[in-house]
Amino acid sequence: MPPDEPLVRWDWVLSHLDDPIGTQLAEHLRLSLIPVLLGLLIALPLGVACARWRRLYPPVFTGINVLYAIPSIALFFLLLPYTSFTDWTAIIPLTVYTLSVLVPNVVGGLDQVPAHVREAATAVGFAPVARLLRVELPVAVPVIVAGLRVAAVASVSMVSVAALVGLGGLGQLILTDGFQRQFPTPIVVGIVLSVALAFAIDGALVLLQRALTPWARGRAER
Amino acid sequence: MITFEGVTKRYPGGTVAVDRLSLRIPSGRTTVFVGPSGCGKTTSLRMINRMIDHTEGTLAIDGTDVREVDPVLLRRGIGYVIQQAGLFPHRTILDNIATVPFLLGWKRGRARGRARELMELVGLTPELAKRYPYQLSGGQQQRVGVARALAADPPVLLMDEPFSAVDPVVRASLQDELIRLQSELHKTIVFVTHDIDEAVKVGDTIAVLRPGGRLAQFDTPEKLLAEPADDFVETFLGYDRGVRRLSFFPARQLRLRTHALVPQTATAAEAGATAARTEEPWLLVLDGERRPRGWLAAARLDPSQDHAPVDPATPVGELPLTSYGHVFQVGQDSLRAALDAAVLSPAGRAVGVHEDGTVAGVVAQTDLGEAIWAVGNEDDGTGPAEGAPDAAR
Ligand SMILES: Nc1ncnc2c1ncn2[C@@H]1O[C@H](COP(=O)(O)OP(=O)(O)O)[C@@H](O)[C@H]1O
Ligand SMILES: [Mg+2]
Numbered sequence: 001m002p003p004d005e006p007l008v009r010w011d012w013v014l015s016h017l018d019d020p021i022g023t024q025l026a027e028h029l030r031l032s033l034i035p036v037l038l039g040l041l042i043a044l045p046l047g048v049a050c051a052r053w054r055r056l057y058p059p060v061f062t063g064i065n066v067l068y069a070i071p072s073i074a075l076f077f078l079l080l081p082y083t084s085f086t087d088w089t090a091i092i093p094l095t096v097y098t099l100s101v102l103v104p105n106v107v108g109g110l111d112q113v114p115a116h117v118r119e120a121a122t123a124v125g126f127a128p129v130a131r132l133l134r135v136e137l138p139v140a141v142p143v144i145v146a147g148l149r150v151a152a153v154a155s156v157s158m159v160s161v162a163a164l165v166g167l168g169g170l171g172q173l174i175l176t177d178g179f180q181r182q183f184p185t186p187i188v189v190g191i192v193l194s195v196a197l198a199f200a201i202d203g204a205l206v207l208l209q210r211a212l213t214p215w216a217r218g219r220a221e222r
Numbered sequence: 223m224i225t226f227e228g229v230t231k232r233y234p235g236g237t238v239a240v241d242r243l244s245l246r247i248p249s250g251r252t253t254v255f256v257g258p259s260g261c262g263k264t265t266s267l268r269m270i271n272r273m274i275d276h277t278e279g280t281l282a283i284d285g286t287d288v289r290e291v292d293p294v295l296l297r298r299g300i301g302y303v304i305q306q307a308g309l310f311p312h313r314t315i316l317d318n319i320a321t322v323p324f325l326l327g328w329k330r331g332r333a334r335g336r337a338r339e340l341m342e343l344v345g346l347t348p349e350l351a352k353r354y355p356y357q358l359s360g361g362q363q364q365r366v367g368v369a370r371a372l373a374a375d376p377p378v379l380l381m382d383e384p385f386s387a388v389d390p391v392v393r394a395s396l397q398d399e400l401i402r403l404q405s406e407l408h409k410t411i412v413f414v415t416h417d418i419d420e421a422v423k424v425g426d427t428i429a430v431l432r433p434g435g436r437l438a439q440f441d442t443p444e445k446l447l448a449e450p451a452d453d454f455v456e457t458f459l460g461y462d463r464g465v466r467r468l469s470f471f472p473a474r475q476l477r478l479r480t481h482a483l484v485p486q487t488a489t490a491a492e493a494g495a496t497a498a499r500t501e502e503p504w505l506l507v508l509d510g511e512r513r514p515r516g517w518l519a520a521a522r523l524d525p526s527q528d529h530a531p532v533d534p535a536t537p538v539g540e541l542p543l544t545s546y547g548h549v550f551q552v553g554q555d556s557l558r559a560a561l562d563a564a565v566l567s568p569a570g571r572a573v574g575v576h577e578d579g580t581v582a583g584v585v586a587q588t589d590l591g592e593a594i595w596a597v598g599n600e601d602d603g604t605g606p607a608e609g610a611p612d613a614a615r
Pocket of ligand 1: 237263266
C-alpha cells in the first residue's frame with residue numbers, strides 16, 4: 001500500500017456508488033438472505049419431525065454440526081465442479097450452515113410450548129396437524145425468529161468468503177477491488193457496508209417479530 | 223349420564239392408574255373426583271374425553287361408548303378446564319374463548335359475539351377482550367378458561383383442579399361463581415380436586431378415590447361426612463370432619479336470644495337494668511335501623527364493680543363498644559357459620575342478622591352447643607334434617 005494513500009478516497013466512493021458498490025451490495029443481500037429462507041424451509045419440517053420423533057434429533061443434530069464444521073472455503077471449492085460460478089455455489093453451503101442454528105431453534109421453540117397449552121389445544125378439539133400449525137408453531141415463533149436473527153447475521157458475514165470463488169458481494173469489493181490492488185478504500189467500504197447490512201437485517205427481523213407476536217411483548221419483563 | 227363400567231387404565235409401563243372403576247355420573251349435576259395425589263383422578267377424567275384411552279371396561283356418555291366417537295369431535299362437545307388455565311398465549315382473550323366455535327366452523331362475528339356473552343357470564347369486563355393472556359391475573363385467566371370451555375355450550379364440562387393454582391381468596395370466589403353458574407346452566411360437571419373442602423363445597427356427589435385407582439366411596443357430601451365408608455376415607459376427610467358437617471345444617475334452627483338487645487338511645491341505667499334482669503353478661507347495642515353497633519359488657523354498667531363510673535344518664539350509644547365481629551345470616555347460613563361467628567366474637571356470642579342486615583338475635587355458645595349436640599344425635603345415618611340442604615351454599 002502506498003504510504004500516503006488515505007484510508008478512504010471519497011471521490012472513488014462517489015464515482016463507484018452504482019458499480020461496483022451498489023451491485024455488490026445487492027448481490028450480498030441476495031446471497032445472504034436466500035440461504036436463510038431456504039434454511040427455514042428445510043428447518044421447519046426437519047425440526048418438527050425431530051420434536052415429534054425424539055430419537056431422530058441426536059443424529060440430525062450431529063449431522064448438521066458436522067456439516068457446520070467443514071470450512072466454508074472447502075465447501076465452495078467442492079461444489080465448484082457441479083455448480084460452477086452460479087449463485088448456487090454460495091447458496092448451498094450457506095443454507096447448510098443456517099441449519100445448525102435453525103433446526104435447534106425450531107426444536108427448542110416447540111419444546112418450550114407449555115405442556116398445559118398443548119393439552120388444552122388437544123382438549124378443545126384441535127386435530128394433531130391443526131394443533132401444530134395453529135397453536136404450537138405460532139407459540140414457537142419468538143424462538144424461531146431469534147434463530148433467524150443469528151442465522152442471518154452469520155450468513156451476511158460468511159457471504160464474503162465466497163469472493164474466493166468469484167461470488168461474494170461485498171467480499172468482491174474487499175478482495176478484488178481492494179486487497180489485490182492494494183487499495184484500502186473498497187476494503188473499508190466493504191467492511192462498513194457488511195456491518196451495516198447485518199444491522200439492517202437484524203433490525204428488520206426484530207420489527208417482524210414485534211409485528212408477528214404482539215402477545216410476547218412484556219413477557220420478558222415478567 | 224356418564225357411565226364407567228369396570229374401567230381400568232394400565233399405562234404402558236404397567237402402572238394401573240385406574241382399577242375397575244364403576245360409576246354413574248348423573249346429568250346436570252356436579253360430581254367431584256377427590257383423593258390424594260396420584261390416585262388416578264386426572265386419568266379418570268381424561269378417559270371421558272379420550273385424551274387417555276382406557277384399557278378395559280366400558281365408558282359411555284348418554285349410552286354412547288366413547289370409543290365409537292372420533293376423539294377430536296368428541297372433545298369439541300366436552301368443555302375442559304385445567305389448573306394453569308392452558309390459555310393460548312398468542313390469541314386474545316376473545317379469540318381464546320371463541321376457540322371451539324371457530325373449530326366448529328361458526329362465522330367469525332357469531333363466534334366472537336358468543337365469546338362476548340361468555341365474558342359477561344363469567345364476570346370478565348369487556349375491556350379485557352383485546353388483551354392477551356399474559357396481561358391477566360391468575361384468577362382472570364381461570365375465568366377465561368371456564369368461558370372457553372362453555373363457549374359452544376357443551377352438555378359436559380370436565381374440570382381438573384381448576385382453582386388449585388390461585389390464592390385462597392380468589393379460589394373461594396371462583397368456587398362461588400361456579401356454583402352460581404351451575405345453578406343457571408345445569409351442566410354435567412366432573413370436577414377433580416385433592417381438596418376435600420372444595421369437594422364438599424362444589425359437589426352434588428363425591429367420588430373418593432384411593433391410591434391404586436380404586437373407588438373408596440361414592441356419596442353425597444352430607445353422607446360422606448356423616449358416614450365415611452372406611453378408615454381411609456375417614457382419615458382423608460380429616461379430623462375436623464365433624465365441624466365441616468355442620469355446613470349441612472341450617473342456622474335457622476338455632477334459638478335466638480332477643481332480650482339482650484338495647485337501642486343506642488337507651489341510657490346506661492336502663493341498659494344496666496336489662497342486664498341485671500336477664501343476667502346476660504353482654505348486651506348488643508343496636509343503631510336506629512336495628513343494625514348491630516357493638517357489644518357492651520354488663521360489668522361496665524354495674525356500679526358495685528371497681529372501675530371508672532359511668533354516668534347513668536349517658537345513652538349507651540355514646541359509650542365505648544366492643545366490635546361485634548362476624549355476623550351470620552339466619553335464613554341462609556349453616557350451623558358452621560354460626561359457630562364460626564361465635565368463636566370469633568369477643569363476647570363469645572354470635573350475632574344473627576336478617577337479609578337486610580337488621581339483627582334477628584344473638585346466639586350464646588351454650589345454645590350452639592345444644593344445637594350441635596342435637597345434630598350428632600338425631601343422626602341415624604340419613605344425613606341432615608328435612609329442609610336443610612341449601613345451608614351449605
Ligand atoms: N403417562 C403416564 N405414564 C405412566 N404412568 C402414568 C402416566 N400418567 C399418570 N401415571 C401414573 O398414574 C397414576 C395416576 O396418575 P393421575 O391420574 O395423574 O393421578 P392424580 O390426578 O390423582 O394425581 C400415578 O401413579 C401416575 O404416576
Ligand atoms: Mg391430577
